[in-house]
Amino acid sequence: MELAVWRQPGNGVHALFTALGHFLFTKGMTMMIPSFIPLKRELIYLTGIVEIILGIALLFPSVRTYAGIALIILLVLLLPANIYAAALKVNYEKGTFDGPGLSYLWIRVPLQLIFIGWLYYFSVSNMAEDLLIKK
Incomplete structure (x- = not known):
């Protein structure tokens, strides 16, 4: 089975998983x-x-590229909040100021770049392919 078959469910699950934190850890966020x-x-x-x-939306070829672009923009816009929170040692799960601090960024920033790259590769760079499928 091709990796392409699993690309959008993987991205979609990632987006749903991170969205869950917005509702479970609202105070910390x-x-x-x-x-x-x-x-x-x-x-x-x-x-x-x-x-x-x-x-x-990533699951639907007709809007996949737009959803991918929007998620990339969202990840870029939210990165400063992660940097700000690390500087303040925010522990978003507990809603306290006893988090790992700036050392957290050694993991968070590269991970954010991987997520952006993954979204770009599987959602945005395949725009021509997705448009051909619609015709």
Whole structure:
């Protein structure tokens, strides 16, 4: 069986898994957002819902590329929140300030780049292929 068969369910499951954190660890995730940004809880719920919708959208060839691009943009936009949270030692699961700190970024940043690359390779770079399938 080709890897291509599993590419979108894998990306979709990843998006759904990360979205779950928005609802299970809301307090800790609000702590990841700088104080000058209002409506933190609402923003956490909204981004969780967006991740769910985009994760499901990856399963449909007609919108896969757009969902992939949107998820890549979301991952890029959320990276500063992860850096900010690491600097403050936010433990988003507990909702406390006793997290691993900046050392966490040695794992998080490369992992974020892998997720972005995976989305690009399997969702965006196959745009021509997906468009041909529709015709």
